[in-house]
Amino acid sequence: MSRYVFWATVGAFSWDWIVSFPDEVQLVQKSGIRLPIVTYMLSRLGTLSYIFTAAWFEALPVHGSCQTVLLIACISYLFATPGTAALFFFRVRAVYDRSKIVTIIFGFLWLATLGAAIAFIFLVEADHIGTTDYCIETHVAPGVSAPVIINTCSATLIFFAISWRLARNNSIGDTWGSYLRSFYRGDGLPRFSKTLLQSGQAYYLATVGLNIATMIMILLPSVPPVYQAFLSIPNVAFENAMACRVFRAIHLGTIRPTTSSHNFQAEPRMPxxxxxxxxxxxxxxxxxxxxxxxxxxxxxxxxxxxxxxxxxxxxxx
Incomplete structure (x- = not known):
């Protein structure tokens, strides 16, 4: 069953990229070649390479070294997860007006994610299953869950940091109740700020559950090694697809305020x-x-x- 999940993930991610390709062309034309755009593209390429190579390792015969194929997947992972995390690092840094403290704190968390992804290369081993050409992980060290754990903690902190900043600066009152209403429902926020808040909520709520399930599968000693990485491929693909969707929605400028100071609604773009x-x-x-x-x-x-x-x-x- 796992091989069907892996190839379905490859197909779904490829289709998502094909559908979003016109928006990505428009994104490059509008923003030019800058660090966030380069990071966006590297995260997309790294994610596609990782999920394809990992699915090949798990579901197709390998006529060469299984360790080599696994190494290619791990190197691709080095661009996938840290690249996705970098998109939200840029976002929280921009929301806080490039604050040095925010840059240091979340920059450290991103470097920790990158370091854990590098260590991931040395924590797994693979070999053929008996005399067949199919591969299996023969050793999965507990430390392989570190990139998922650190990335989940970083995404959680970024989500709360951005939400608090937007709610605090745009709240309709100065009481804790008004701050909480702005935090949970976006009350009193301008349309663009409300979109930033709700897009972060959608990303966090959609990915945190899958991240936690992936950590449990890796950390449980009773789970066979062949199933420990069962959710890692769908998790990386889904996380990148959601993060890139949010990135495109914000940078393409498809949201603009109406003429009412307290009633902001989405409007279609006019020529x-x-x-x-x-x-x-x-x-x-x-x-x-x-x-x-x-x-x-x-x-x-x-x-x-x-x-x-x-x-x-x-x-x-």
Whole structure:
């Protein structure tokens, strides 16, 4: 049964990449070749290489050295999981305006994830099953769970750090109740900030369960070595697919605020010509001296300027 799960994971991840490829082209054209974009691409390539090589190791005959194929999978893992973790390191650093303390704390956690992924190469061994060409892990050290554990802890801390920052800065009140409502439901948050919050919640809630299940499978001594890595392939693929989906949604700028200062909703993008015409019409109304200007227009302008400045800060990294 495991081989069907592995190849289904390869197929699902490949299909996700094919479907998202137009957005990725647009992402490169809009942002250019920068460190976050390069990291994004390396994480995608590393994840695809890892899940394909690991599925080959687990489900197909290997006519050469099983240890060599396993080594290729481990090196690919070195780009997959740390690359995915780096995307959220860039995100929390941008939300906190490149704070040195935040950079040091979460940079250390990312380096720990990278170090654990490097150590992963030396913690597993493989050989053929008897006289067959199929491979099996002959030794899986307990330390192989370290990348999963550290990555899960890092993702949890990043999730709470970003959520608290957004809720604290945009809450509708100064009480703990208002902070919690902003944290859990996004009350009072501008549309873009609310999207940052909810996308982080979706990523965390979707991946943490699979991460915990993967850790349990690796750490339980009663689980045979052949099944200890059963969930690692779907876990890495799903985590990367979710992280990249969030990354694209934020950087492509598909969310923009409405004209209400307390009621933000998603709007479809208009062609550039209509956006320019809309801005010209708004300016003509703002500066028309023949009639009084409502006070709400000024409030809306400030709100939009504030949210736009925050948006540029969040996606500048």
């Amino acid at each position: 550039q010509y209509y956006e320019d015409a809309s801005r010209r019409a708004a300016r003509s109304q703002l500066y028309d001296n023949s009639r009084p200007t409502p006070l709400t227009v000024t409030v809306t302008t400030e709100c939009l300027r504030e949210d736009t400045s925050k948006k540029s800060s969040y996606i500048s990294d």
